[in-house]
Amino acid sequence: MLNRRLLRIKVMQTLYGFFQSEEADMAKEEKNLLLSIERIYDLYLYYLSLPIELAHIAEIQMEEARNKVMPTENDLNPNRRFVDSYLIKALENNSELKKLLNDRKVSWSGENELLHKLWKKIKNSEAYQRFLTNPEDHPSAHRKYMEKMYNEFVVDNDDLYSIFQEKSIYWDYEDNDFGVQMALRYFSKIKSEDNYKAIPPKYKDKEEDEDFVKNLFRKCIKHNEEISEMIDGKTKNWEVDRIATMDVLLMKMAIVEFLYFNSVPVKVSMNEYIEISKLFSTPKSKVFINGVLDKLLAEFKEKKLIKKKGRGLMQ
Secondary structure (H helix, E strand, C coil): CCCHHHHHHHHHHHHHHHHHCCCCCHHHHHHHHHHHHHHHHHHHHHHHHHHHHHHHHHHHHHHHHHCCCCCCHHHHCCCCCCCCCHHHHHHHCCHHHHHHHHHCCCCCCCCHHHHHHHHHHHHCCHHHHHHHHCCCCCHHHHHHHHHHHHHHHHCCCHHHHHHHHHHCCCCCHHHHHHHHHHHHHHHCCCCECCECCCCCCCCCCHHHHHHHHHHHHHHHHHCHHHHHHHHHHCCCCCCHHHCCHHHHHHHHHHHHHHHHCCCCCHHHHHHHHHHHHHHHCCCCHHHHHHHHHHHHHHHHHHCCCCCCCCCCCCC
C-alpha cells in the first residue's frame, strides 16, 4: 500500500531535517521516521471512512426535515441516492474497515463542526445536485461522483489539513494527497454493495520495506562525506550557492541506492529521484540531477563499483 516512492520521500524529509540540525540524534530521528510512515496509514483510513460520516450527517438532516412542523414534499420524500449509494453501504458493512478503525483508534468524533461545514458545501454544489438527478444508476456513476466529490471538496481542503496537523505533527500535504488518492483507488474497486476487495495492508512486504527505509536512512548518514566528495567532483564548474540543497540530498540518496542496494535497479533509482525532484525542488533540478548522476554512473561502472544481483538491475 505504501509504495517505495512515498517511503523515499519520508526518508528524504527526515534526512533534510537531520542534516540541517546541529544537534540531531540519529536513533531518535530514525524512530520518528518510522512513526511518520506508520501514521500515513491512519490518514488513509480517515479518508476511507469519510463518506460514512457524511452520509450519517445527511441521514440526520433528512430525519430532522421530516419532523418539522410543516414539512414539504421534499422533506417527506428526500432524494436518498447518496446515503443509499452502494459505495456507502459497502463501506458501512465492511467489517475489516470497522476493525481497523477501532484497532488504530481512527475516529471522526470531535470533528462534527468540520464535517457539517464540509457536507454543507457538498450538498449545495451543482455536482451533487446533478448526481441526485442523474438517470444513470450504474455503479460507475456512483464511483465517478465519489471521485469528483473528493477532488472538488477534499483534496487541498485547508480545514481538513489543519485538523490533521493538530492530530499529528507527522502529517503534511503530501501525506494527505496520498491518503486521498489511495482511498479513491479503493473506492474504484468496489463493484457492488457486497463485492469489494480486502483493504490493502500498510506494507506490501513489511520486513523488506522497513529494512529499505532503515538502510537508506542509515547509509546516507554513514557515507555522507564520501558521497559529498563524489558530487563535488562532478560539479566543480557550479557555484555552491547555485546548487539547491534538496538537489544534493536527492543525488546522495540515489548514489547510496546505486552502490549499496543490490536488488534495486539502477534505472529505478535514477527515475525515482528525478520524479521526486519535480515535486520538491526547482524546475531545472531534474536536468541537473540527471546530468550529474549520469557522469557518476559511468564512473561507477568503469570502476566496477556497482554490484547488482539479478538480470537487468544494472540498467
